[in-house]
Amino acid sequence: xxxxxLIIVLIAVIMLIAYSVSEQYKDKYxxxxxxxxxxxxxxxxxxxxxxxxxxxxxxxxxxRQFKCFIEEYKKYLSSGELNLDNVKVLEDEDKAILNDIVKxxxxxxxxxxxxxxxxxxxxxxxxxxxxxxxxxxxxxMIIKLALLFAIGLSILLI
Amino acid sequence: xxxxxxxxxxxxxxIKTFCFNDITExxxxxxxxxxxxxxxxxxxxxxxxxxxxxxNTNLIENFIKKASENSIYAFNDSIVNGYxxxxxxxxxxxxxxxxxxxxxxxxxxxxxxxxxxIPHFIKNCSLPAFDFIVNGEEIKNTLIISPPGAxxxxxxxxxxxxxxxxxxPKNILIADERNEICSVVNGEPNVNxxxxxxxxxxxxxxxxxxxxxxxxxxxxxxxDEIDLERDLEYIIEAINSGVNVIxxxxxxxxxxxxxxxxxxxxLEEKFxxxxxxxxxxxxxxxxxxVYDEKLNCIYCR
Numbered sequence: 001x002x003x004x005x006l007i008i009v010l011i012a013v014i015m016l017i018a019y020s021v022s023e024q025y026k027d028k029y030x031x032x033x034x035x036x037x038x039x040x041x042x043x044x045x046x047x048x049x050x051x052x053x054x055x056x057x058x059x060x061x062x063x064r065q066f067k068c069f070i071e072e073y074k075k076y077l078s079s080g081e082l083n084l085d086n087v088k089v090l091e092d093e094d095k096a097i098l099n100d101i102v103k104x105x106x107x108x109x110x111x112x113x114x115x116x117x118x119x120x121x122x123x124x125x126x127x128x129x130x131x132x133x134x135x136x137x138x139x140x141m142i143i144k145l146a147l148l149f150a151i152g153l154s155i156l157l158i
Numbered sequence: 159x160x161x162x163x164x165x166x167x168x169x170x171x172x173i174k175t176f177c178f179n180d181i182t183e184x185x186x187x188x189x190x191x192x193x194x195x196x197x198x199x200x201x202x203x204x205x206x207x208x209x210x211x212x213x214n215t216n217l218i219e220n221f222i223k224k225a226s227e228n229s230i231y232a233f234n235d236s237i238v239n240g241y242x243x244x245x246x247x248x249x250x251x252x253x254x255x256x257x258x259x260x261x262x263x264x265x266x267x268x269x270x271x272x273x274x275x276i277p278h279f280i281k282n283c284s285l286p287a288f289d290f291i292v293n294g295e296e297i298k299n300t301l302i303i304s305p306p307g308a309x310x311x312x313x314x315x316x317x318x319x320x321x322x323x324x325x326x327p328k329n330i331l332i333a334d335e336r337n338e339i340c341s342v343v344n345g346e347p348n349v350n351x352x353x354x355x356x357x358x359x360x361x362x363x364x365x366x367x368x369x370x371x372x373x374x375x376x377x378x379x380x381x382d383e384i385d386l387e388r389d390l391e392y393i394i395e396a397i398n399s400g401v402n403v404i405x406x407x408x409x410x411x412x413x414x415x416x417x418x419x420x421x422x423x424x425l426e427e428k429f430x431x432x433x434x435x436x437x438x439x440x441x442x443x444x445x446x447x448v449y450d451e452k453l454n455c456i457y458c459r
Contacts, residue, residue, distance in 0.1 A: 052228075053227065077228050106230055111264070113230075
């Protein structure tokens, strides 16, 4: 009886680990999706309302990892230093892109700002489609592999 | 106020060296010594080691970044006119590389110099001229003349205050194109000018004169730094509509003013019945003379 319970626990733990690993890909996709929406909203803000960046950042309600990014952005506006270590889903390449975005937004007049945002949006779009590809491909694969591994291990243990 | 925008160390040095209330200007020019203007005298600022503080482009850029709250686009309308206005009416004049598109100024970049002008509310500074401008409840159309930095804005700010203090029940519309007279932030003026004032801030004179007359029904329009070529049409329209105008203009004296385009029209049609000349001889706002509509002197220092 205990043996069966241990096997079920083992399968559950393996599946949990697999789920949390696959979640990172979902988080990354969500992050870039939010970033794209953020940049688009910012474009609208610049074209019509021209709210200052700080007011604009306060007017949005970000979630999860993107919230960490917005918090860091706000800190950057007052201190001038950007630290993206808290945003866990980002790799070094992503951080470099965000660094560019944060440090360049707000430096130009509205027309040039929109052009600049369009350029950033192209980069974000390519990162988003890569994140979507990873999410669609790797998430189910990780779950399936974990399940197979858990079943295999269980058979060996039995 | 300025401590939110200036480099902290620099701000501390300035307030250690000078009485902040006496400072009228802080000038920063790239690769040159920083200059502080106190009571019309220029001083090079020294650091703790006694060395002159040299300005670099980073210092200027960081100041503008903070002044625009990291949002240049939100201030671009004012940047193309060469300035940013900070709360409390502090005006930051900007110099740099002017970007144009089809002869239209798009923005300024690569800032080379800034001039931070700190306004002062000197109570009663307009009193020596008050009786020449106001007769009972009648307010005369008045043009205040002085070179830059000689206290025109301070003078009209106090004149409006005095009109309210003397309980002259006139609706005063302030066309504050550079948000210097009242320095309105979030709908609240930073300077209390009394209960009869309506303020259009950061708007063109065209809008203030044309729409203000229709919508706010002013008895007097007060405005700063008119351009006789650009603004005369609106001023004439206001005066012909029965609204009094008190305005300021840049000129060293009446002789210089006479050389300005359209001034002949003003004299011929007697649009202004008082010309008040100010100078900075004994500090900004020194009253040099008051003249009537034919430019006869009715008060001379």
